Structure formats: structure tokens, C-alpha cells
Amino acid sequence: MLAGAGSGHLGGSLGLADIFTTLYFSVLNHDPVQPSWSGRDRVVLSIGHVAPVLYATLAHAGYFPLNELKTLRKLGSRLQGHPGRDHGLPGIELSAGSLGQGLSVAVGMAIAAKMDRKNHRIYSIHGDGELQEGSVWEAAMSASHYKLDNFVAIVDRNGLQIDGKTEDVMKLEPLAEKWRSFGWQVLNCDGNDIDQLLDVFAKAQISQNAPSVIIAKTLMGKGIRSIEGDYHWHGKVPTTEQALEFLEQLR
Amino acid sequence: MNPYKNRGDKPTKTGFAEGLLEAGLRNPQVVCLGADITTSVGCNLFAETLPHRFISLGIAEQNCVGVAAGLALEGKTPVFSTYGVFAALRTTDQIRISVCYNNLHVVIGGAHAGVSVGPDGATHQALEDIAVMRVLPGMTVLSPCDAMQTRVATLAAIEQCNGPVYIRFGREAMPDFTSDIMDFTIGKSQILRAGNDLTIIATGHMVWEALQAAEILETSGIGARVINMHTIKPIDRDAIILAAGETGAIVTAEEHQIIGGLGSAVAEVVVQHHPVPMAFAGMQDHFGESGEPRQLMEKYGMTARAIVEAGLTVIKFKMQIAKCN
Numbered sequence A: 001m002l003a004g005a006g007s008g009h010l011g012g013s014l015g016l017a018d019i020f021t022t023l024y025f026s027v028l029n030h031d032p033v034q035p036s037w038s039g040r041d042r043v044v045l046s047i048g049h050v051a052p053v054l055y056a057t058l059a060h061a062g063y064f065p066l067n068e069l070k071t072l073r074k075l076g077s078r079l080q081g082h083p084g085r086d087h088g089l090p091g092i093e094l095s096a097g098s099l100g101q102g103l104s105v106a107v108g109m110a111i112a113a114k115m116d117r118k119n120h121r122i123y124s125i126h127g128d129g130e131l132q133e134g135s136v137w138e139a140a141m142s143a144s145h146y147k148l149d150n151f152v153a154i155v156d157r158n159g160l161q162i163d164g165k166t167e168d169v170m171k172l173e174p175l176a177e178k179w180r181s182f183g184w185q186v187l188n189c190d191g192n193d194i195d196q197l198l199d200v201f202a203k204a205q206i207s208q209n210a211p212s213v214i215i216a217k218t219l220m221g222k223g224i225r226s227i228e229g230d231y232h233w234h235g236k237v238p239t240t241e242q243a244l245e246f247l248e249q250l251r
Numbered sequence B: 001m002n003p004y005k006n007r008g009d010k011p012t013k014t015g016f017a018e019g020l021l022e023a024g025l026r027n028p029q030v031v032c033l034g035a036d037i038t039t040s041v042g043c044n045l046f047a048e049t050l051p052h053r054f055i056s057l058g059i060a061e062q063n064c065v066g067v068a069a070g071l072a073l074e075g076k077t078p079v080f081s082t083y084g085v086f087a088a089l090r091t092t093d094q095i096r097i098s099v100c101y102n103n104l105h106v107v108i109g110g111a112h113a114g115v116s117v118g119p120d121g122a123t124h125q126a127l128e129d130i131a132v133m134r135v136l137p138g139m140t141v142l143s144p145c146d147a148m149q150t151r152v153a154t155l156a157a158i159e160q161c162n163g164p165v166y167i168r169f170g171r172e173a174m175p176d177f178t179s180d181i182m183d184f185t186i187g188k189s190q191i192l193r194a195g196n197d198l199t200i201i202a203t204g205h206m207v208w209e210a211l212q213a214a215e216i217l218e219t220s221g222i223g224a225r226v227i228n229m230h231t232i233k234p235i236d237r238d239a240i241i242l243a244a245g246e247t248g249a250i251v252t253a254e255e256h257q258i259i260g261g262l263g264s265a266v267a268e269v270v271v272q273h274h275p276v277p278m279a280f281a282g283m284q285d286h287f288g289e290s291g292e293p294r295q296l297m298e299k300y301g302m303t304a305r306a307i308v309e310a311g312l313t314v315i316k317f318k319m320q321i322a323k324c325n
């Protein structure tokens, strides 16, 4: 996909594959045939730059044909570099790409669900570097203020961002304590272990009076030994030869 | 003679508060978001009357805009109001991506517009909000001229629009003179006074000043047409082109920077369709300062007198051009 597009973010997408698979194939209440069914659980992808993993998951779940994945980032494609609703791709809840905004939007969706006494859940997906944006913490404060127990935020804790390790660029730890002090239920897990993910999603669903955050430790570039944990691959694209070699490893 | 009577000074903010409450009472999907300064930005009536639909979010404007986007995605009609300096400028990125790029019907109120906020000084005088809001794709920008029209415009923003809307209003009590039976259509300006020697296109508080200016010009035998451009975007191109053709000279008047505001929006139409001499009354690339509203409007050239001077300048240009032809 990315080799064909010539640009994009490989490492982050690979690290999130297990989380997306767990969400779309086990956790979510959704219907790919009726993408705007009002009872569906909502997924807000705050980190628009990992759009490839969202697109690949949606296609495999049946939202649109797999061969459309080849159009990623091409002129006229429904698969924009960062998700864009107005391009008409089914399953996209929010056009996003400017970091730090998705948590607020998800809070608004969760408040609306509470007001209308609806039972669906809101899931939002964030990067760890993204948590350096101040608006994230404005949103975090409001989610616990309104006791949004229908809301689950997932943080992709790969420890990396474009300039290097998050702890070198701008320290995030102690991260769990930060969320806890903002009034959230914190659930830690290995984000590349599906059993652990299923377990924390189940715990999040029975939270009462507080939103939940899943801090999922992931390995950037998961599944491709030569790039695992290497921040240089955050926004890098493989050559065609590399792509073939990487795909071989993933199998 | 000025055919419009001032029923008594009233802040345009009050019109916003009344319109918001009216819309809220009519439609249960209307919700209001508060960023702490509820009363001073016209959300108090709604918050007191419909508290279950008032969402307090504290001093966190960026979050307010994002939450509004989420509510709009779920079918609510969110209205978020705060001082224009924060509503339009602190949250520009959230408005651009979460609201405009998602094409959501979120109504953003920009209070304390212009220098007429007075003693608070430059930090709280919104003078760049029109420029920044009108550049965003899909955004509608409203700048009604008095309390009555702000009420009507607020209702229109909430009930008639489908996409994002920014509506600006002021704090100081100003003449309230339009009638609620006057037709108000978003994107359609109002000719408040006929005239064929020049056209004054004004917005917000400056519309009343423009009417005064037209009277002064009349004593010198100059007939000034006065247009109330209550919608900055989409701008009423037809009225501008017609005014350029029929009067041959245009003055714009706004309580805003002349860079990027109403004057620029009008000039964009004029230079493309019917070039005529123009002059701009408004803030000339300065910050404001503390002072009484009237003192500030005088010091920074946002009064009837400033409009008259600009009018005499464009008339002179117009005559020079006529001589050359």
C-alpha cells in the first residue's frame, strides 16, 4: 500500500494492527453493510497519520473492496493521506489529522450519547507523542467531569515520535498517573497481545462513572524485525523491494 | 434625513442571547457550550432556561470546539460562544479541521467584537476574527448591525444553515434601529438608504455610523447609498457589482482590521467585476488600547466622520477618473 503511494507512515500503522484487528473483529458492535447505523460503536481515529491501518482493517471487515487499498494517497482516491469524510469512504467517523483534536470530538460524541440515552460506545485512538498537545488534557478533564463511562480512549504507547523517543523529546511519564489524576480508569496492556487486549476492552466496558484509557504498549514496525522499534520508520515508506521482503516476514 | 429611529441603545450581545434562547426553545437538538464567561457572551438566558442542554466546559476553548464537532456529528446543533479573540483565534485549527473540514453545523459566537469593548484593551478587542473566519472553506460569517438583527441572524444561523457559522457581536449598548419585519436572508445585503454618488458598505456597529455619515454627506449635496453587509461570507456580489456600476465609488466601514475584513472581501469582488475607487474605514493595522468605546472609535477612525472623510476621498478619485476619460 505505502510503497505504491510513495509516502505515508509505516511504523505506526504496523504497531497498531493488533489493536485494530481486536477492535473491529471482536469488540465493536458495528455493521459494515450499514456504516451509518445509529446504534454502532464509534471509532474516532485522532492520529490520522495511521490511516493505512484503519483502511486495511475496514476493507478486511467488508466496508469496501480490498483492491481499493491500492489507491491510497492518489488523486481522486477515497483513501486520503489522512482520513477525510467528504471523500465518501464508508466507516470514517471523523476527518482528522491535526494532532490533539480527536479526544475532544469523541467527548462530544459521548456526551451526545448520554443525552440521548443511547447505549453505543465511543472509542478513540491516540498516539503517545500526541499527548504532548495541551488540548488533549482539556478534553481528558471534561470526559471525567461528565463521567463518560461510555468512552474508551486507546493510547498507542510505542515510546516513539518523529524526532526520537518520547521520553527524550518531551517526557510523558508517569503517564498512567497523569490519566488517573484526571479521573480516568487506567488499563495497561501489551498492545500486540490480542488476549490482553480483549481483557482490557472487557474491563473498560464495565467501567462505571469514569471514562477508561487503555495504555497499550506496542512495538513500532511490529512484525518486521529490521524496523521494529526504530523511530526512523515512523514516517518512512519502503521501496518496492523492501515492501516485498517485509511482506514475506509478516507472513 | 435618517429614516431609521433608534429605539434605544442595546448591546448586540443581547440579541444573540435572545435568538439563542428562542432557537433552543423551538428545537430540542440545540445545545449550548460554555467556556466560563457565560453571561458576558450571551449564553446566560439559554443556560438558565435550558440547563440540561447547557454544557459547561470551563476555560478550555479548543476543547469546546472539538466537543461541539462531536455533538454535531451526532445530530445536535451546538452553539459555542466566547470572546471573539478566543472563539476565532485561539481555536482556529480546531475550527478548520474538526468543524470545517468535517463540514459540521456548529454555530460559533464571537463576542466583544471591535474596539468598542473599551477599557479591557487590546487583548480582548476582536479585530482579526472576520479575516481568519472568512478564509476557512465552507464557513459562513455573519456580522449583524444591531441587537434586533443579531437576534434574527442568530436564529438564521441556528435554523437555516447546514455548515459552520461564525457570528460576531459587541458588548457596548449601541443604537437598535432595524425592524424585525425587514427581510433577513443570509448572503443578501440590505440597502438602507438610496444614493447614486457613492456607496458606503458597512457591517456591525458601523452601519449606524454609515447612516449618520450619509446624512452629513447629503448636506454637501452628495447622495450616498448605504448597504448593510450583515453577511461577510458568502458576500453579496450582485449588490456590490451593482453599487460599483451605479455609484462609481465605494467606502467600506467595519470595526475590524482593514486587512482581510469586509473591505478586502468587497475589494475582491470590485477588482474582478467592476473596478472603481475604494477607501476603507476601519482599524489601520494597529492593536487597540484601553479607553471609553466612543473615544476609541474616534481615535482609530471608526465613526461617521471617518466615513465622511473616506467618502470625500473616493469622490475626488472618481472625478479625476471621469476627467481622464
Ligand SMILES: [Mg+2]
Pocket (backbone or CB within 6 Å): A127, A128, A129, A156, A157, A158, A159, A160, A161
Ligand atoms: Mg508514538
